[in-house]
Amino acid sequence: MNDVDWRGKHVTVAGLGVSGVPAARALHERGALVTVVNDGDDERSRAQAAELEALGVTVRLGDGDTLPESTELVVTAPGWKPGKPLFGAAAEAGVPVWGDVELAWRLRGPDAAPWLAVTGTNGKTTTVRMLASILEAAGLRTAAVGNIGVSLLDAVLGDETYDVLAVELSSYQLHWAPSLRAHSGAVLNLAPDHLDWHGSMAGYAADKGRIYEGNSVACVYNAQDGATEDLVREADVEEGCRAIGFTLGTPGPSQLGVVDGILVDRAFVANRQKQAQELAEVGDVNPPAPHNIANALAAAALARAFGVEPAAVRDGLRAFRPDAHRIEHVADVSGVSYVDDSKATNTHAAEASLAAYEPIVWIAGGLAKGATFDELVSGAAKRLRGVVLMGADRALIREALARHAPEVPVVDLDRTDTGAMSAAVREAARLARHGDTVLLAPACASMDMFVNYNKRGEAFADAVRQLADESA
Incomplete structure (x- = not known):
């Protein structure tokens, strides 16, 4: 709880933005002497600085590396890498570093709501x-x-x-949250991501695993991803906290799973050895793609850990509508379905998306972020009708296709202008046959051609709608 007397405490907030400004404001309101340091010195940063300076907060723009004198605590934006000189100086001076999540945890009131926490490489937002x-x-x-x-x-x-x-907690946020103790936590899956930030896969996994530390009721893991179960075994939890698995197959005791198209619970029932509680039908999950059913099972496990009745699980899943650009059906044109999964920004997410459809004309490419594509392509090869590649690192995918799916037609678009997505959709339409799915699941980040994955998805949807208008 709020166990710190902030009055007169010298606190450095590292970074403006979504987390830095609220942190600086909250600390200032509690009497702390706050200095905000920020790498950038652009127009947006100056506007945020002016807002905070009007309150009496000191802001230093253009230098996020130097630790201000007298600092007793650093509160950092989650994206700041642990290797920054600021944190090295803090460690040398014996100054603790918290993230915004740690600060929020420490500032909770005595009657604060418990947290049901979710992390994982993919699926976090949907599950939450x-x-x-x-x-x-x-x-x-x-x-x-x-x-x-x-x-x-x-x-x-x-x-x-x-x-x-x-x-929802990212690996960055968990890294800087040493005191977090959730009611229950879930790690949905674990695949290489953000390794430049964490330094190694082991470091990435360790930070994800922090979500289980001190859990009081349940540690929810993916029974089909052994790495998540390993994190549960390594966690130091409260006495009586249970390990609860979820699986797309038939569940064992203390698991949730799927039987004959029904989501069932063998964890939160009186007799786990012999009983299973029906929660919902697969058709209640929107969309009912395998990885989304896994998300639903994880959400159901956390809800059941909090005492939610089965009927509410069913009703909540029926009411849920996914965010845009997450396996979102855009339109059917001339017997071909067009699906936008622009949020599939890494190979793990794209693998899940590709597993949901067949046959597929796949639109892929962008910034690979150091990823390799052999495993992804070899696993999806039999589902592919054709592939349209675009973006800076498309050659990496093209080479993997040549090795593992040489018979699949590939269109390589060597352009980055605003009309490139429209060209990609038209090429995909040319390759597709009646009953196929044209799937945008890039397996790459978007910033080589688009501001973000949302803009990439919007460009895809616009191109599909234009195609539909022309076909009407």
Whole structure:
């Protein structure tokens, strides 16, 4: 809880933006002497600085590496890498470093809502929003917060009163949250990502595993991803906390899974050896792609750990609507289905997306972020009708296709202008046959051609709608 007397405490906030500004404001309101340091000195940063300086906060732009004198605590934006000189100086001076999540955890009131926390390489946002929908269906006051875009600080310090919070946490946030102790936590899956930030796969996994530390009721893991179960084994939890698995197959005791198209619970029932509680039908999950069913099972496990009844799980899943650009059906044109999964920005996400459809004309490419594509391509080869490649690192995918799917037609678009996506959609339409799915699942980041994955998805949807208009 709020165990710090902030009055007169010298606190350095590292970074402006979504987390830095609320952190600086909250600390200043509690009497701390706050200095904000920021690498950038652009127009947006100067506007944020002016807002904080008007309150009496000191802001230093253009130098995020030097530790201000007298600093007693650093509160950092989650994206700042541990190797920055600022943190080295803090360690040398014996100054602790917290993230925004740690600060929110420390500032909670005595009657604070418990946290149901979710992390994983892919599926976090969808799972948290599913969880919030289930909790709402149970009549609970809740919100989806954290890395999902709603500041945890705003949630814990605002005027709203909650019964429970559905919290999305990134590996960055978990790295800087040593005191976090969730009611229950889930790691959905684990695949290489952000290794430049964490330094290694072991470092990345260790930070993900922090979500289990101190859990009081349940550690939810993916029974089909052994790395997540390993993290549960390594966690130091409260006495009585249970390991709860989820699987797309038939569940064992203390697991949730799928039997004959029904999502069932063999964890939160009176007799786990002999009983299974029906929760929902696969058709209640929107969309019912395998990886999305896994998300639903994880959300259901966390909700059941909090005491939610089965009917609310069903009703919450039925009410849930996924965010844009997450395996989103755009249109059917001339018997071909067009699906936007622009959010599939890494190979693990693209693998899940490709597994949901067949046959596929795949639109892929962008910034690879050091990824390799052999495993992805070899696993999807039999599903592919054709491939359209675009983006800076498309050659890496083309080479993997040549090795593992040489018979699949490939169109290589060597252009980065605003019309490139329209050209990609038209080439995909040319390759597709009646009954096929044209799937945008880039397996890469978008910033080589688009501002973000949202803009990439919007460009795809616009191109599909134009194609539909021309075919009408």
